[in-house]
Amino acid sequence: xxxxxxxxxxxxxxxxxxxxxxxxxxxxxxxxxxxxxxxxxxxxxxxxxxxxxxxxxxxxxxxxxxxxxxxxxxxxxxxxxxxxxxxxxxxxxxxxxxxxxxxxxxxxxxxxxxxxxxxxxxxxxx
Numbered sequence: 799x800x801x802x803x804x805x806x807x808x809x810x811x812x813x814x815x816x817x818x819x820x821x822x823x824x825x826x827x828x829x830x831x832x833x834x835x836x837x838x839x840x841x842x843x844x845x846x847x848x849x850x851x852x853x854x855x856x857x858x859x860x861x862x863x864x865x866x867x868x869x870x871x872x873x874x875x876x877x878x879x880x881x882x883x884x885x886x887x888x889x890x891x892x893x894x895x896x897x898x899x900x901x902x903x904x905x906x907x908x909x910x911x912x913x914x915x916x917x918x919x920x921x922x923x924x
Contacts, residue, residue: 800827808918809838809874815847821856825863832867838874839918843911844885854891861895868902876905877914 799816800823813827831840868874876896880886889907896905908914 800824802827802831804837806837808915810841810918811837811839812841812843814843814845815849817846818848818851819844821852821860824860828860828863828867832870836871838871839877840874841877841879841911841914841918842889843879844889845879845881845911847885849885849888852888854888857888857892858895861892861899864903865896865899872902874903875918876903877918878905878907879909879911879914880907881909 800819801814801816803812803814804810805812811831815824864876878889878892880889886907886909893905893907896903906914906917908917
């Protein structure tokens, strides 16, 4: 399950994932996010997610989808909160694909939410 919320003061959308999360579910949230009025920054919280079914080829497809739409968020940041080793490793793979595809946004993986939010705040003017 993925629940989304916004923090307008940080120009931030937060997607909190819980339990088993399929790549198709993440792709659906990404598509809906870009079809609306996307915020400049995004935080994906995988703290309580089970991403063990996600494969690297699927991660590359997610990075491609974000890169193709990210022109509307030029200068934005994508923080991924991944405190456990499996989600951290998969998130770093995503970060590598995003960097290779020359995304208009920056992506960084964090082990704790405070560091992720501090990184986002460093450019939001908050």
